[in-house]
Amino acid sequence: MRPQCTTHHSLDELRTTLRRLAHRAGIEPDLRSRLVLSASRLAAGELAAGRPVSLEVLPSPRVEAASLTVRLRLPGADAPPPLAGLPLPALEAPPAGAAWTVPLPGPVDAEPAGSAGGAPPDPVALLEEEAAVLMERLDALTREHRRLKDELSETNSGVLALYVQLEERDEQLRKAHGRMLHQLEDALRPPPVRAPGLELAVRYEPAESHAPTGGDLYDWFRLPDGTVHITLVDALGHGLASTRSALNVTHAVRTLALEGHDLRTLVARAAETLADFDHELMATVQVVRIDPQTGDLRLANGSHPPALLVRRDGDTHFLEAAGRGVGFPLPGSEAVAEDRLDPGDLLLLYTDGLTESRRDPREGERRLTEAARRHRSRPIEEVPVAIAEEMHTLILHSDDTVALAVRRRDDAAVNG
Missing domain, CATH: 1.20.58 (Methane Monooxygenase Hydroxylase; Chain G, domain 1)
Incomplete structure (x- = not known):
């Protein structure tokens, strides 16, 4: 394996590249997982702020040593990153970065990662x-x-x-x-996006405490123009199988979004991309774009519950866009709903585990409206937690739940 250096602009891209390089080098899965998690923790803040990071992978100069050195550099950081408490201990790599020397089970392969025939390994x-x-x-x-x-x-x-x-x-x-x-x-749930003018928080609750993963996943990131993109997915089933299906959908949507595809086409294109990959996949999908500067928001939908918009004065209404999810007949969003978040307004995105715990889904939506109105002025990190706790005072059947809140900052009120 020859030395390699790559630059990354997203956490998903960094994780995928490092995971594949580690796999190619023969690093054991447990050690590989610790390495990816450690690098992700150090790079998350820089990438969320829009500053790229670089990754260097250097084999040992002596083949018989059978080790690999991985360096993560944070060129935009003001100070060296904190290295305490990482899953895999690291050494400081001045001026701002970290380095790991990872033992390998055998001699280092002379070929670079991905040079062998066949497609690179699936990150999922x-x-x-x-x-x-x-x-x-x-x-x-x-x-x-x-x-x-x-x-x-x-x-x-x-x-x-x-x-x-x-x-x-x-x-x-x-x-x-x-x-x-x-x-x-x-590994599955990205940290909140940092976007000037917006506050974001999320609450995830698995259907069962001993099964921490399920088919309800979310993804959020900033596009190159500064727009915040949010994806919510609810894949059929429970456990690791449904988690893999949901990961496939979020990864497909993220890739298409970063390639610049129009919001309205994302659900249909994701379904087309995954049609031959997972024949049993069925998932509802909701994709949202928000301009942090103007508050303009656009929403496309595929069989997913409608988003709830709560105005600063307590007025509420649901944002709906007709469409069918991945794995459904004729998948895709038929329209794009448009609205605007004014200062102090709250947008609530969720999976059906939040409302279908009631006998009548309409009752669930009514209770959700009341709960969101009551808790809309709490600190943003408390909003989805308080709403989920109130909605789950009555549970008729357990289901995974995601409640995701976005509020446009009221700078006048904050400064006042």
Whole structure:
């Protein structure tokens, strides 16, 4: 493998490139996951601010050493990044950056990543491989936990020592489970976009606490012209299978959006792109564009619940655009709904788990309107949490839920 240097303008692009390079070099999935998560945490703030980062991958000068050096450089950063607490410890790489030297299981391949025949590995498949390794580790700890319990019940000697050991294993299990959930959330859910003039926050709740992933996903980023793009997806099913389907849709929409395709065509083009890739995929899709400067917003829809617009004075109305989702007959948005966020106005985007917990969907929408009106003036990070908690006081059937809030800043009120 020859030295490589790439420049990245989005977190998704950085993760995909680094994950593929690490896979090509033969880095084990667990170590690869830690490396990608560490680089993502350090680069997230710079990329969200619109400043590119660069990635250098350098094989060891001695083939028999079997190691790879990865350097992340943040040329726009004012100070060196904080390196404490990273999943994979790093060394500082002046003037602003970090470096990791990763051991490899064998000699470094002389060919660069992607030079071999065939398409590059699917980033979703690599992510699933990493998740599977984490699951295997968790299963191993669970089996050991059960073994110790059996030993404790079969003997009366050494009970106290076994009890202490069991408690230690329990603590390891809890920590491993917590790390796994945190790593999965970091990989699947991007941090809020930073856009002058807008406040954004999100609340995600899985259908079951022991199944942290599902088919409800969101994606948000800034386009080159400064417009904020938001995608909401609700894929049929639960667990990792539906997560993969939702990831496929969000990745397709993001790629098409960055290529400059018109908002109205995104759902149809995403469905066309994925038609031969996943024959069983069915998902509702909603895509929104907001101009942070003017508050102008445009919305296209594919079988997804309507967005709710809450004015500063408490007036509300739903934004609807007819259309059908990915996997539905004749997919695509038939129209684009247009409106404007004035200072103090709130836009609420959500998946059906927020409203279909009621017997009548219309009752769910009515309750949602009332809850959004009551909580619209809270600090933005509290808004989706408060609305979700109020809506879920009654649950008739569990479902994954995403509640995403966007509010245009009232600078006059803030400055006053």
